[in-house]
Amino acid sequence: MNGEPYILRIKDVSKAFPGVVALDKVSIDVRPGSVHALMGENGAGKSTLMKCLFGIYDPDSGEVILDGKPVRFENSRQALDAGISMIHQELLPIPLRSVSENLWLGRFPQYKVGPFNFVDHKKMYRDSVALFKDLNMDIDPTVWVRELSASKIQSIEIAKAVSNRAKVIIMDEPTSSLTEHEVTQLFEIIRRLRGEGVAIIYISHKIEEILAISDEVSIMRDGKHVGTYLANELTTDRIIKYMVGRDLSNRFPPKGNVPGETIMEVQNLKSAKFRSFRDVSFTLRRGEILGIGGLVGAQRTELVESIFGLRPLESGHIFIKGKEVVMKTPTQAKAKKLALVTEERRASGIIPMRSVKDNMLLANIKRYVGPLGLLSEKQGERDSIEKIKALNVKTPGNKTLIRDLSGGNQQKVLVARWLLTEPDILIMDEPTRGIDVGAKYEIYSIIIDLAKQGKGIVMISSEMPELLGISDRIMVMCEGRVTGILDGKSATQEEIMRLAAKFIDD
Numbered sequence: 001m002n003g004e005p006y007i008l009r010i011k012d013v014s015k016a017f018p019g020v021v022a023l024d025k026v027s028i029d030v031r032p033g034s035v036h037a038l039m040g041e042n043g044a045g046k047s048t049l050m051k052c053l054f055g056i057y058d059p060d061s062g063e064v065i066l067d068g069k070p071v072r073f074e075n076s077r078q079a080l081d082a083g084i085s086m087i088h089q090e091l092l093p094i095p096l097r098s099v100s101e102n103l104w105l106g107r108f109p110q111y112k113v114g115p116f117n118f119v120d121h122k123k124m125y126r127d128s129v130a131l132f133k134d135l136n137m138d139i140d141p142t143v144w145v146r147e148l149s150a151s152k153i154q155s156i157e158i159a160k161a162v163s164n165r166a167k168v169i170i171m172d173e174p175t176s177s178l179t180e181h182e183v184t185q186l187f188e189i190i191r192r193l194r195g196e197g198v199a200i201i202y203i204s205h206k207i208e209e210i211l212a213i214s215d216e217v218s219i220m221r222d223g224k225h226v227g228t229y230l231a232n233e234l235t236t237d238r239i240i241k242y243m244v245g246r247d248l249s250n251r252f253p254p255k256g257n258v259p260g261e262t263i264m265e266v267q268n269l270k271s272a273k274f275r276s277f278r279d280v281s282f283t284l285r286r287g288e289i290l291g292i293g294g295l296v297g298a299q300r301t302e303l304v305e306s307i308f309g310l311r312p313l314e315s316g317h318i319f320i321k322g323k324e325v326v327m328k329t330p331t332q333a334k335a336k337k338l339a340l341v342t343e344e345r346r347a348s349g350i351i352p353m354r355s356v357k358d359n360m361l362l363a364n365i366k367r368y369v370g371p372l373g374l375l376s377e378k379q380g381e382r383d384s385i386e387k388i389k390a391l392n393v394k395t396p397g398n399k400t401l402i403r404d405l406s407g408g409n410q411q412k413v414l415v416a417r418w419l420l421t422e423p424d425i426l427i428m429d430e431p432t433r434g435i436d437v438g439a440k441y442e443i444y445s446i447i448i449d450l451a452k453q454g455k456g457i458v459m460i461s462s463e464m465p466e467l468l469g470i471s472d473r474i475m476v477m478c479e480g481r482v483t484g485i486l487d488g489k490s491a492t493q494e495e496i497m498r499l500a501a502k503f504i505d506d
């Protein structure tokens, strides 16, 4: 060490993109052996700042000092070599490769035979096994990444960052896809690394998580550093106030929707997939918000994807407005006025190289085809601009490429896409994942408004406050079975938790 109390100093770093000042003279100091949280609304500049540290972006001005020395990285390789590791917000593994190849990508162990270099697969395997064992992760290094769940992929990213023996590890929303158990494990790993003197920069929208794990919290708003605070001096309300710039006394808008007659009924649905859901029956009424709670692994996503025709059903019946329907493809489901907002924006959601507008209109091309089969530019233009306003999407315009939006703003575009299909039944899978408190409020308002207009809404959520805050009824699942349906007004977190862990034997 160099006598300085900081391992990393960010001094007056600025970065602009066409139409946006993403960072405006940000200065943050990070101590070794500490967890330094970074918070701020969607688009505040958190990921951009981290990408500047990690050599992905070159700051327009300002300075980064690592371990007492000014550094400037041209690429991530240099950042890694200097001791900075990063777990990215958007997971981009190479699906057609094994876990161990993903883990050691760009730094394969090699051996020499004469003038030739060979990849040492045996060593790679041994090192992977040792690493996972050390981190208490149950992952087989030989399987292909394509076969793994989002939570396992996220765990691999974590293992990869740890294996770099970094001095500073950046974690950009590391827990967005993790199960509760895996979050606990990650926190153990973080505490251990901290004990070894590693500095961890931790980005999350989950305030409870931040208060539990961090020592210091830096807050950003609109590209500026608002302040850095000791975590034990902060409260949820203060964090929200610093982030949003005003008090947000209510996290949920008032409800005014009145459930009416049944719009959809499902009876005894059983997945065609082994060990997925079975015996699932529920009704959904017009104007109703039906929450679906449960732990990761409860098969909630499988259930709604099967209803939407993305996965095959083995048996069961679905009735819409009293008539039995069969929806074997999403196209058939859309024709029945169903819409599904998916959970994984990378995998099944956005098209990164297309504009915000294209991404919004995608599910609904027919609506924009005029009498001669020509695409009606005007309507699409109007609709996309209207939705950008309604959802408060932070983007320079509707022609901006969606990949240039912050993670949370990409999610809003997905929500907009499905709103534009004007569905009767809107199914949303974790609609507010990665979305900041202010924008969550906006999405809740929209959900409640849709319910007021008589739509039926199904919302999968792993966030208890959200389930309790806006659902009329809450259906809880555990391992593919419905373990209870609660009234939203009287339900409690404890009840949901109990049902979420209630195993039903066959």
Ligand SMILES: Nc1ncnc2c1ncn2[C@@H]1O[C@H](COP(=O)(O)OP(=O)(O)OP(=O)(O)O)[C@@H](O)[C@H]1O
Pocket (backbone or CB within 6 Å): 017, 018, 020, 021, 022, 040, 041, 042, 043, 044, 045, 046, 047, 048, 049, 089, 394, 395, 403, 404, 405, 406, 407, 408, 409, 434
């Ligand atoms: N490559 C890029 N090109 C153009 N604009 C960009 C680019 N990357 C980020 N931006 C813009 O910079 C701003 C900050 O984005 P950033 O991704 O840093 O936000 P964030 O704080 O990480 O938000 P979130 O919580 O949603 O992940 C946003 O307005 C975003 O649209």
Ligand SMILES: [Mg+2]
Pocket (backbone or CB within 6 Å): 046, 047, 048, 089, 172, 406, 407, 408
């Ligand atoms: Mg981000």
